[in-house]
Structures are given as structure tokens and as C-alpha cells.
Amino acid sequence: MRHLYEAGTPPAKRFRYALLGLDILSIAWIVIASFLPPSSLVLTLDVLLGLVLASEFGMRIAASGVPLRSLVNPFNLADLVAILSLLLAPLLQGAMAFLRVLRTLRLLHSVKLITTLRSDLPFFRRNEEATLAAAQLLVFLFVMSGVVFETQHRANHGIGNYADALYFTVTTLTTTGFGDVTLPGTTGRLLSVVIMLAGVTLFLRLAQALFRPTKVRYPCPACGLERHEPDAVHCKACGQLINIPDEGNA
Structure with a gap:
């Protein structure tokens, strides 16, 4: 199992x-x-999905080699709580359904997994930074939309489903603020502040990655500098001859 989770085959x-x-x-x-x-x-679908996720969770913990340490990892604990909320859905009758939003934190792990595409897809190698920035922004949108939905849909008539929560998150992140959907109370206002501050930061990082000159990652064997121009022959920091792989000689 550890081979499946960690190997490069x-x-x-x-x-x-x-x-x-x-x-x-x-x-x-x-x-x-x-x-x-x-x-x-x-x-029924909740329980079936919970069983599949529970099986994968058990395999993941076993493959770590340090089950107890992995189990107390905050992200794994959050994932376990989300899985239990699915498995116990018939008993809870929706009372604790908001806990399943914790499952969206797995997308953070998915972003790490995307980095393995570097060795598989030339397009990803060329646009790695922009792709990861876009993925992180997407993760933030899904996680915050889930938080907004699960904390607001029972009491806020403006948040009736996940699409309403996503709409509010996007308009808040972009500071458009149409005002047709708001989060009342101190908790709602603080959540809006978090969306604006963190979201704008991620959005600016994506814009920076898209518009600044493209560079490739290749560690210089002499000084270790990783970012170079795509057609660089020498390291700009130390002058060392470098041989950056491309689609023709990778």
C-alpha cells in the first residue's frame, strides 16, 4: 500500500x-x-460514499507506516469526521450534515498531488506556477463556499443551496458586493472579512503567475538556483552551464 501512495511507478x-x-x-x-x-x-448514497471513503482512509493510514501519528494529523481528523457524518447520515437525519464540509479540505491534498503532473505533462511543467495558483484559488472557493452554505442555509433565506453560497463567495472575493445576499451577525461579517482578505491574496497571486515572464524550474548543479528562462544555457546566478530538459530532449 505504501508503494501505491508514494512510489513514482x-x-x-x-x-x-x-x-x-x-x-x-x-x-x-x-x-x-x-x-x-x-x-x-x-x-443511501451518503452511506455508500462514506464506506468507499472509509476504506480509502484506512488504506491511507496503514500505508503511512505510523498509523497513530497519521491519525492525529488535523487534516486526517477532519477527513475522518466528514466520513463519519456520511456513514451516520441515516441516524443523524441531517442534524450534523454540516460536518461533511470538512471533506473539502481534501482538495488541499489534491493540490499537492497535482505536482506529480510535472513529470507527466509538458504543459504542466511550462505552466506549473500558474496552474497551482489557480488550483489553490479553486480550493479556497470550494472550501469557503462549503463553510458559508453549512453555517447559513438553515437561517439565511439568501443561502438556499451550494450555488447561492458559491455566488456569495465569488462576489465577496472580487469585492463586487451586490448586496442581494449578506451574512448577518458578527460571525457572518467576520466570515466575509476572511473571504475578502484571503481570497484577494490568492487572486493576486494567480494574476502575478499569469502575467510575469514564464520561467522553468531546474536546479542549477552548482548554486542550486531553480528558476531560469526557458531558453537559458547558463545559470544567471553563477554562470554554470545547465541543460534544461524540454519536450525534445526530456
Whole structure:
């Protein structure tokens, strides 16, 4: 199992890409379920998804080699709570459904997984920084939209489903602030402040990655400088001859 989670072989990479697909599927279900009224079908799908995620969680903890230490990792604990909220959905009858939003934190792990694409896709190697910045902004949007939905939809008539929460998050992040949806109370205002400050920071980082000159990552064997011009022959810091792989000689 550790080989599947950590090795760089093609089968191990395919396994981790399958996990990425599972993460995306679980987040998609959380979004879709926000539009559906409680029913036996929805509860059954909750439990089935919870069983699949619980199996993967057990494999992940076992593969770590230090199960207890991995189990108390905050992100793993959050994932476990989200999985339990799915497994116990028929008993809780939606009372603790807000806990499933913790599953969106797995997207942070997915961003780390995306870095393995560096060795698989030339496009990702050329646009790695912009791609990661976009992925981090997307993760922030999903996580904060989930938090807004789960904390507001029971009492705020303006937040009826995940799409409403996403709409509020995007308008707040971009400082558009149409005013048709607001979060009342001190907690709501503080949440809006967090969305504006953190979101604008991530948005500016994406803009910076998109518009500044493209550079490639390749450690200089002499001084260790990693970022170079795509057509560089010598390291600009120390003058060392470098041989940056490209699509023709990678």
C-alpha cells in the first residue's frame, strides 16, 4: 500500500490519480446533495460514499507506516469526521450534515498531488506556477463556499443551496458586493472579512503567475538556483552551464 501512495511507478501514479478522481467525486456529491431534499436515496448514497471513503482512509493510514501519528494529523481528523457524518447520515437525519464540509479540505491534498503532473505533462511543467495558483484559488472557493452554505442555509433565506453560497463567495472575493445576499451577525461579517482578505491574496497571486515572464524550474548543479528562462544555457546566478530538459530532449 505504501508503494501505491508514494512510489513514482506508472501503476502507483494511476492509483493516486484515481484517488484524485475520488476526491473530486466526493466534493461533487456534497455540492449536488445541497440541492436535494432529504430522502432514502440520498441517505443511501451518503452511506455508500462514506464506506468507499472509509476504506480509502484506512488504506491511507496503514500505508503511512505510523498509523497513530497519521491519525492525529488535523487534516486526517477532519477527513475522518466528514466520513463519519456520511456513514451516520441515516441516524443523524441531517442534524450534523454540516460536518461533511470538512471533506473539502481534501482538495488541499489534491493540490499537492497535482505536482506529480510535472513529470507527466509538458504543459504542466511550462505552466506549473500558474496552474497551482489557480488550483489553490479553486480550493479556497470550494472550501469557503462549503463553510458559508453549512453555517447559513438553515437561517439565511439568501443561502438556499451550494450555488447561492458559491455566488456569495465569488462576489465577496472580487469585492463586487451586490448586496442581494449578506451574512448577518458578527460571525457572518467576520466570515466575509476572511473571504475578502484571503481570497484577494490568492487572486493576486494567480494574476502575478499569469502575467510575469514564464520561467522553468531546474536546479542549477552548482548554486542550486531553480528558476531560469526557458531558453537559458547558463545559470544567471553563477554562470554554470545547465541543460534544461524540454519536450525534445526530456
